Amino acid sequence: MKLLVAPSILSANFANLEKDIEMINQSQADWIHVDVMDGHFVPNISFGMPICETVSNIARKPLDVHLMITHPERYLEAFRNAGAQHITVHYEACTHLHRTLTHIKELGCKAGVALNPHTPVQVLEDILTEADIVLLMSVNPGFGGQKFIPQTYHKISKLKQLIAASRTQTLIEIDGGVSTSNAGSLLAAGADVLVAGSFVFSSSNPTQTISDLKNTVVQ
Ligand code: DX5
Numbered sequence: 001m002k003l004l005v006a007p008s009i010l011s012a013n014f015a016n017l018e019k020d021i022e023m024i025n026q027s028q029a030d031w032i033h034v035d036v037m038d039g040h041f042v043p044n045i046s047f048g049m050p051i052c053e054t055v056s057n058i059a060r061k062p063l064d065v066h067l068m069i070t071h072p073e074r075y076l077e078a079f080r081n082a083g084a085q086h087i088t089v090h091y092e093a094c095t096h097l098h099r100t101l102t103h104i105k106e107l108g109c110k111a112g113v114a115l116n117p118h119t120p121v122q123v124l125e126d127i128l129t130e131a132d133i134v135l136l137m138s139v140n141p142g143f144g145g146q147k148f149i150p151q152t153y154h155k156i157s158k159l160k161q162l163i164a165a166s167r168t169q170t171l172i173e174i175d176g177g178v179s180t181s182n183a184g185s186l187l188a189a190g191a192d193v194l195v196a197g198s199f200v201f202s203s204s205n206p207t208q209t210i211s212d213l214k215n216t217v218v219q
């Protein structure tokens with residue numbers, strides 16, 4: 001199976017967001033990854049609903065919204081209304097994760113749960129049947145352009161086993177420090193979706209870079 005590719009607009013040019021969204025529209029990208037940061041759950045602030053809605057008005061690919069915020073349950077409806085098709089919340093930010101994932105699906109969105117690098121995948125064992133996506137952070141959340149954490153490979157393999165045991169179709173999404181130098185190994189370990197921000201937008205030909213990620217073969 002081919003990887004799904006989700007360019008992160010965190011590294012896009014906000015002075016000309018339309019150009020970068022059009023580039024993604026015309027590329028082989030599958031989803032558009034939208035990173036929302038609140039300066040509380042993570043030590044950085046990015047943007048919120050208005051930017052998400054602006055992107056949604058131009059986008060022709062599903063918006064994959066990654067909420068790096070505390071109390072994400074308060075904002076689910078707002079992000080659905082701002083055009084999110086997938087809403088991913090952090091395990092570490094949810095006291096009632098089952099309720100939150102259920103609510104996301106009731107809103108008509110795909111439900112995702114994200115894990116920080118230090119959080120073991122085993123904590124998801126009893127909730128996997130409710131999750132359409134598990135996002136493994138392969139850097140500490142908060143910033144683009146950080147170095148990939150190699151322990152992620154091991155987490156992917158363990159998560160793959162848990163998903164098989166749960167008989168679900170949950171997708172494994174990898175976020176942080178992704179490039180063509182680790183994409184083949186991530187695919188081999190069992191990744192389904194790769195998020196890439198700085199690697200795409202700092203390249204001289206982002207459309208080609210997306211295509212290169214999309215056409216990753218097992219290494
Ligand atoms: C980091 C964000 C990522 C970020 C990835 O907290 O969740 O989605 O945009 O950026 P790169 O690909 O540059 O590591």
Ligand code: ZN
Nearest residue numbers: 035066175195
């Ligand atoms: Zn992200």
